[in-house]
Amino acid sequence: MKPDKSELAAHQLWTVDVAGYPVELPIVPIKPDFAISLMMVIDLGVRFGEHVGRELAARLAPLKPDIIVGAATLGIPVAIEVTRALGQDHYVILQKSPKIHLTDALEQRISSITSKGEQRLLLDREAIPLLAGRRVVVVDDVVASGSSLKGALELVRRAGGDVVGIGVILTEARDWQEALGADCALLHSLAHIPQFTSHGAAGWVPIAETFL
Numbered sequence: 001m002k003p004d005k006s007e008l009a010a011h012q013l014w015t016v017d018v019a020g021y022p023v024e025l026p027i028v029p030i031k032p033d034f035a036i037s038l039m040m041v042i043d044l045g046v047r048f049g050e051h052v053g054r055e056l057a058a059r060l061a062p063l064k065p066d067i068i069v070g071a072a073t074l075g076i077p078v079a080i081e082v083t084r085a086l087g088q089d090h091y092v093i094l095q096k097s098p099k100i101h102l103t104d105a106l107e108q109r110i111s112s113i114t115s116k117g118e119q120r121l122l123l124d125r126e127a128i129p130l131l132a133g134r135r136v137v138v139v140d141d142v143v144a145s146g147s148s149l150k151g152a153l154e155l156v157r158r159a160g161g162d163v164v165g166i167g168v169i170l171t172e173a174r175d176w177q178e179a180l181g182a183d184c185a186l187l188h189s190l191a192h193i194p195q196f197t198s199h200g201a202a203g204w205v206p207i208a209e210t211f212l
């Protein structure tokens with residue numbers, strides 16, 4: 001769900017300080033009385049990517065990960081930048097669409113608030129040796145419902161990986177706390193964003209319960 005530029009100009013903005021790097025996010029309605037501040041990490045430039053990679057790597061390096069796993073789509077740049085900042089080379093991507101080589105992939109069902117309907121995460125069986133018995137950190141751009149991260153954790157564990165940490169740029173609201181349960185203890189985040197409700201002339205206002 002990517003609004004075009006003319007649409008963006010009409011949106012209210014929400015400013016969030018991402019570990020010392022302020023970004024302005026457009027507030028985008030999902031329903032008539034409900035909106036999120038949308039962070040499209042791939043539209044924020046390479047300096048932002050480098051910054052979040054470095055900041056997440058600083059928090060995740062003490063966990064001594066053997067490998068970083070990122071979930072498609074917007075977890076991909078996060079996985080690449082964190083891997084680079086850790087001085088590692090390989091990473092594993094959990095795909096959403098069954099590419100030609102993924103006909104026999106390990107599969108997990110998920111749902112997402114920014115994409116319609118039910119989706120899947122797929123792990124290439126060829127990547128299993130990179131995860132089995134290894135210390136794994138799972139990264140993503142935003143955790144909101146927690147469905148995508150929960151599916152990613154499940155896939156990594158089915159592959160025999162030991163999940164030692166989770167890294168996200170942003171936590172959003174609090175639904176993820178219930179979805180992730182005890183795995184919340186593994187989570188490292190650079191900033192938090194609330195969700196929004198419409199309030200007459202005031203426009204979109206943050207919902208108090210969606211702050212941490």
Ligand SMILES: Nc1ncnc2[nH]cnc12
Nearest residue numbers: 036037038039114142144
């Ligand atoms: N605020 C947000 N920005 C980008 N992706 C999201 N997925 C869920 N919430 C999101």
